[in-house]
Each structure stands twice: as structure tokens, then as C-alpha cells.
Amino acid sequence: MELIISIFLWALIPLIVGVMLGLDRIVTARMQGRKGPSVLQSIRDLLKLLGKKGSMVNRSQVAFVYLALALQAIAAFILIIGSDILTAFLLSGAGSFMMVVAALSVRSPYSHLGAHRELVQIMATEPVVMLVVLSMGYASGSFISSNLEGALVLTLPLAVIAMVPTLLIRLEKSPFDIATAHSEIVSGPYVELSGRTLGISKLAHWYELVVMFGIFLLFFSMSDPILDVVVKVIVLVTVVFAIALIDNSTARLTRWRMLRFSLTYCLGAVMLNLVILYLINGGVF
Amino acid sequence: MATRNDELSPWILHFDTGSCNGCDIEIWSLLTPRYDIERFGMINKGNPKHADILLVTGPVTKKCATRLKTLYDMMPDPKLVVACGDCASTGAPFVGCYNVCGGVDSVIPVDVYVPGCACRPEVLIDGVVMALQKWNEKRTMEEVKA
Numbered sequence: 001m002e003l004i005i006s007i008f009l010w011a012l013i014p015l016i017v018g019v020m021l022g023l024d025r026i027v028t029a030r031m032q033g034r035k036g037p038s039v040l041q042s043i044r045d046l047l048k049l050l051g052k053k054g055s056m057v058n059r060s061q062v063a064f065v066y067l068a069l070a071l072q073a074i075a076a077f078i079l080i081i082g083s084d085i086l087t088a089f090l091l092s093g094a095g096s097f098m099m100v101v102a103a104l105s106v107r108s109p110y111s112h113l114g115a116h117r118e119l120v121q122i123m124a125t126e127p128v129v130m131l132v133v134l135s136m137g138y139a140s141g142s143f144i145s146s147n148l149e150g151a152l153v154l155t156l157p158l159a160v161i162a163m164v165p166t167l168l169i170r171l172e173k174s175p176f177d178i179a180t181a182h183s184e185i186v187s188g189p190y191v192e193l194s195g196r197t198l199g200i201s202k203l204a205h206w207y208e209l210v211v212m213f214g215i216f217l218l219f220f221s222m223s224d225p226i227l228d229v230v231v232k233v234i235v236l237v238t239v240v241f242a243i244a245l246i247d248n249s250t251a252r253l254t255r256w257r258m259l260r261f262s263l264t265y266c267l268g269a270v271m272l273n274l275v276i277l278y279l280i281n282g283g284v285f
Numbered sequence: 286m287a288t289r290n291d292e293l294s295p296w297i298l299h300f301d302t303g304s305c306n307g308c309d310i311e312i313w314s315l316l317t318p319r320y321d322i323e324r325f326g327m328i329n330k331g332n333p334k335h336a337d338i339l340l341v342t343g344p345v346t347k348k349c350a351t352r353l354k355t356l357y358d359m360m361p362d363p364k365l366v367v368a369c370g371d372c373a374s375t376g377a378p379f380v381g382c383y384n385v386c387g388g389v390d391s392v393i394p395v396d397v398y399v400p401g402c403a404c405r406p407e408v409l410i411d412g413v414v415m416a417l418q419k420w421n422e423k424r425t426m427e428e429v430k431a
Contacts, residue, residue: 025323034321038293041326045294048337054361055334186332194334195361 006081013076017206018043020240027244046199054195057106061192064102065201071095072207079214082146085133092211095204096122102201103189114188117178120255124262125166131270132159133215139277145218153219158273162266163216164242169258170212173243175250176258184252213239294326295417298336298360302353302389303379304343307403308370312340320406327413333359338416340409344372344379345386357393363423365416367397369409374398 022039029036038044056062075091078084100122103115133143135156140149153160169176180188193201213236220235222228253261299312315322316329330336333356345353357366368389371377376387389395396419399412 029321029323033318035324036321037323037326041294044326045296048294052361052363055359187330187335190335191332192334198335 003081010077010080013210014046014203014206015043017209018046020236021206023237024240024244027241028248031244031248046202049199049202050196052195052199054193054197056197057192061102061105062197064098064105065193065197065204068095068098068102069200069204069207071098072204072211076207076210076214079145079211082144084143085136085145085215085218086143088211089129089133089215092208093122093126095208099189099201099204103192106192108192110185110191111189113185114180114191117185117255118189120259121169121176121178124259125169128162128166128262128266128270129212129215131267131274132156132163135159135270135274135277136215136218138274148218148221150221150223151219152221155277156219156273158269160216160219162269163219164239165262165266167212167216167239168243168246169262170209171243173247175246175253177252178255178258294328295337295365295413296328296330296335297338297340297413298330298333298356299340299342300353300356302341302343302349302373303346303385304370304372308342308373308401311403311406311409312342312369314406315409320410322410322413325410325414333357334361336360336364338365338367338413340367340369340413341373341389342369344376344382345389345392347384347386350386350392353389353392363420365396365419365423366393367399367409367412367416368395369399369412370404371400371402374400377402 019039019042021042022037025041026036026039071091072095075088075095078091079088096118100115100118103111103118136148136152136159137143139152139155140147142148149155165176172180180190185191190198190201216239217232217235220231222231299309301309314320315327333339337360339357339360341353357364366389368374372379373389374395376385376391379385380387386392397412397416399408401408404412
């Protein structure tokens with residue numbers, strides 16, 4: 001029964017992420033004193049793109065984009081059925097890398113610039129999330145997400161805080177909208193994609209967000225199923241508001257400052273949390 | 286007004302082919318809180334491969350003609366072109382100049398002409414909405430071709 005619910009939830013992912021991104025656009029518009037689009041606007045954009053034929057630069061780029069979607073969708077599926085978090089995270093990382101390869105397979109210099117910046121973003125986020133996943137495993141003795149302890153946020157609070165800049169980087173939001181900087185390098189890795197292929201790459205990105213937000217929300221698991229859903233929805237909405245606020249109040253950083261920020265403060269926070277947990281478990285405190 | 290998904294999310298590309306920037310300022314004012322075209326799902330995209338509607342301002346100078354044609358060819362079908370302002374529609378005072386081709390329709394096919402010097406933002410929104418109504422005709426023509 002749980003498996004059927006998981007598969008149903010997995011099939012609804014585009015709808016859920018679309019509404020989340022739509023909410024983000026409305027909140028952003030209201031912060032700028034505008035009315036903003038409908039909450040379904042991101043889904044409409046996706047459907048429009050999937051319905052457009054578009055042009056193809058070369059076949060390998062299209063193949064890599066489809067491969068990225070497949071890897072991200074499988075990663076999201078593994079996470080949702082309550083299986084191994086580490087596998088889901090590594091598969092999702094491979095999917096992100098496929099988008100870089102897709103961007104490097106065309107000749108446009110903007111696409112190459114975007115691909116290199118995307119690689120720097122991957123360098124900034126992967127070690128942090130890797131350490132977060134490892135610390136979750138250390139705290140509950142298992143990487144199987146359905147076996148994790150409830151309310152991990154109480155034992156790993158610093159890891160939760162360290163995940164927020166990672167989410168910003170993965171959402172391509174300011175101050176970390178470095179790879180897709182629209183006013184600087186048009187749209188980076190997406191520059192040569194059009195029509196349906198662009199839609200597929202967007203969908204791959206949505207599944208990637210599900211993996212990242214899924215790992216984040218695992219910190220807030222509760223034993224009571226109704227309380228679990230309520231807490232996760234509240235956390236998700238709060239995070240969307242916080243991200244819109246950060247996005248609207250900060251300017252874009254350079255890629256090296258992003259790397260330095262992520263690999264010192266975020267990685268440091270998770271390590272500090274692990275050390276404290278180790279000392280508590282050893283009976284020092 | 287519009288019901289289909291593609292009519293509800295038109296992505297716009299703006300190109301200046303030699304305008305005095307009067308019409309350009311009016312196009313940029315569409316993004317401000319006063320007009321806020323994002324409420325219709327319109328986004329300004331700097332990339333022809335992502336765009337659905339091309340907004341052109343100014344008379345087409347001979348230097349710009351090939352660039353305009355390239356941008357038009359890069360946009361995926363079905364695509365729409367809106368000539369914004371008098372210069373883009375007809376060439377206005379620049380017709381016959383040694384360095385000007387004339388209106389936008391002397392280089393690429395135009396779907397909607399928006400008059401005015403400079404064209405008002407309200408009329409621009411009307412022009413884009415009118416262009417969207419032509420979308421279905423274009424789509425049917427494409428299906429017949431296919």
C-alpha cells in the first residue's frame with residue numbers, strides 16, 4: 001500500500017514542484033509590488049515547452065538531456081519509496097553532471113561558460129550534501145530513508161542550516177544564480193536548448209530539486225503520519241518564503257566567493273555538528 | 286481571452302534595430318509594477334531559442350537587417366513578430382535614407398503592427414494579445430504543412 005502511495009506521489013512530482021515554484025514567483029512579485037502570475041504559471045510554461053518542437057543543434061545534446069531526466073527521475077523515485085538516500089544523492093549528482101556534458105556538447109561559448117559555472121556549483125554543493133547525508137547515516141545508523149530516526153533536526157540543527165545555501169544554489173537563485181545568470185551569460189547551460197528539449201531539461205531540474213528538498217525534509221520526519229505531512233508542508237512553505245526573501249535582497253556573488261562560502265561555512269557547520277554529536281555519544285557532555 | 290497553455294505563457298524577445306530608444310523604454314516599462322506583464326505569464330527572455338514573440342523597435346538599418354533575420358530564423362516555430370512603434374511598422378521619417386531598409390516587414394514577416402511614436406505600453410499589451418490570437422492560425426497551418 002505504501003509503495004502505491006509512493007508511486008502516486010512520484011507521478012505527481014511535476015505538479016507539486018510546479019506549484020512550489022509558482023508560489024515562489026507570486027511571493028517574489030508581491031515583494032516587488034507587482035501582482036505576479038498564476039500559481040500554475042510554471043506548469044503552463046513547462047506544458048508549452050513540451051508542446052513546441054524546437055530546433056536541435058546536435059543529437060548528443062538531446063541524448064544527454066534525456067539521460068539527465070532519467071537519472072534524476074530514478075533518484076527521486078529511490079528517495080520517495082523510502083530507500084537508500086546515498087544512492088539517490090549520487091544518481092542525482094550524475095544527472096546534474098549530464099546537463100554539464102549536454103552544455104559542453106555544443107559550440108556556443110555561452111553554453112560552455114554556463115557549463116563551467118555549473119561545474120563550480122556542483123563542486124560547491126556536492127561535498128556539503130554528501131557530508132549531510134553521511135551525518136544523517138551516523139546519527140541514525142542507516143542510510144535507508146524509511147529507517148531514519150524521527151526529528152533529526154534536533155540532533156543535527158547545524159546541518160539543516162547548512163542545507164539552505166545548497167538549496168539556493170540548486171534553485172539557481174540570487175546570490176548564487178551563477179550558471180544561469182540571465183543578464184550576464186543569457187541562460188548558461190540552457191542557451192542552445194529550445195522547445196521540447198528545453199522542457200525536458202526543466203523537468204530534469206525539477207526532479208533534481210525534489211531530491212535536494214527531499215533530503216532536506218527528511219530532517220523533519222515525524223512518527224505520526226498526519227503530523228509528518230503537516231510539519232513538512234509548513235517547513236516547505238517557510239523555506240520558499242525565506243528563499244524568495246534572500247533572492248530579492250542580495251546581489252549575485254562571483255563563483256569563487258560562492259565556492260569559498262559553501263566550502264568553509266556550510267561544510268564547517270556540518271563538521272562542527274558531527275563533532276558535537278560524536279562527543280555527546282561518547283559521553284563527554 | 287486565451288485558454289491554451291502556450292497562449293498563457295508567451296516568452297518575449299526584444300530587439301532594437303536602430304530605434305531612438307523611445308519605444309524601448311516603453312517596452313521596459315511593461316516589466317515595472319505599474320504594468321507587470323508577468324501577470325499574463327509573459328517573461329522577457331534574452332535568448333531567441335527560448336522566445337515565442339519577437340518585439341522589434343526602430344527602422345531596420347542595413348547593418349541590422351541580417352542580424353534581425355538570423356534572430357528570426359533562430360526562434361522555434363510557431364513564432365510571432367510584433368513591430369512596435371511607427372518606425373518599426375513603416376520606417377516613418379527614415380524611409381528612403383541611404384542606410385535604412387524601411388519597416389520590419391521589409392526583412393521578416395510581421396504579424397501585428399503597433400502604432401505610436403513612441404508606442405504606449407497599454408497598446409503594446411494589446412498588440413501582444415492580438416498576436417496571441419493569431420497563434421492558433423499559425424499552429425493549424427503548421428499541422429497542415431506537417
